[in-house]
Amino acid sequence: MWKAIWDYVQRTVSPRHFYDIGGRWLPWLWLVAGVFLSVGTVWGLAFAPADYQQGNSYRIIYIHVPAASLAMGGYMLMAACGLISLVWKVKTAEMVARSVAAIGAWFCFIALFTGAIWGKPTWGTYWVWDARLTSMLILLFLYLGVLGLYSAYENAASAGKAAAILSLVGVVNLPIIKYSVEWWNTLHQGSTFKVTERPSMPPEMYLPLIVMLLGCYAFFAACVVARTRNEILQRERRAQWVKEIVRKETANGI
Secondary structure (H helix, E strand, C coil): HHHHHHHHHHHHCCCCHHEEEEEHHHHHHHHHHHHHHHHHHHHHHHHHCCCCCHHHHHHHHHHHHHHHHHHHHEEEEHHHHHHHHHHCCCCCHHHHHHHHHHHHHHHHHHHHHHHHHHHHHHHHCCCCCCCCHHHHHHHHHHHCCCCCCCHHHHHHHHHHHHHHHHHHHCCCCHHHHHHHHCCCCCCCCCCCCEECEEECCCCCHHHHHHHHHHHHHHHHHHHHHHHHHHHHHHHCCHHHHHHHHHHHHHHHHC
């Protein structure tokens, strides 16, 4: 029984199955991302009221908060896929981790950049060695370290193993980022959303933020699926099913 279940799981997470499923989901992910990001951007930047203390400068949160959330969530996903690839030798998980690394690094950079833009009018400086900011900068370095390991090895399996180990070690930084504003006296404000408490913002401010979060997560998922499908085609280029896809696309002029 367990062998049958494991065989089914292996088939489900195979590169070919992921490529097929991803191809069906990809248009919907792009559509959801486009709609939610468009609505959230217009709603947050044009129609949400100004903050009584920060004025219009607070509107950067509609980009900053989703970017920071995805930088952390993306790293967790990358580490989870790295663990799966190390323990169960699932090739698709390693490909997903490789795809997440580049996208997560960009979101981490965007979070730091937009945070600096917000910090200038709020704190009077673009950067302080605040616990939250410093731990986010470390997260960017971890992303870059993982990307560097992927590029340092010619053998994809060796690169995936080294990158997975570093990503797992770096997970310890995530709770530091999350709880830094509670553990230390920092300039950075607390979380806008908490599970056990009501949002610290009025609905007309946090609702467009939720829309932007959903749109950014859909955009992130679409980017990961698209990059992973390209990675699959590159890594499995000698497989017959990939050759058939290339032959069909060539015949159709794609």
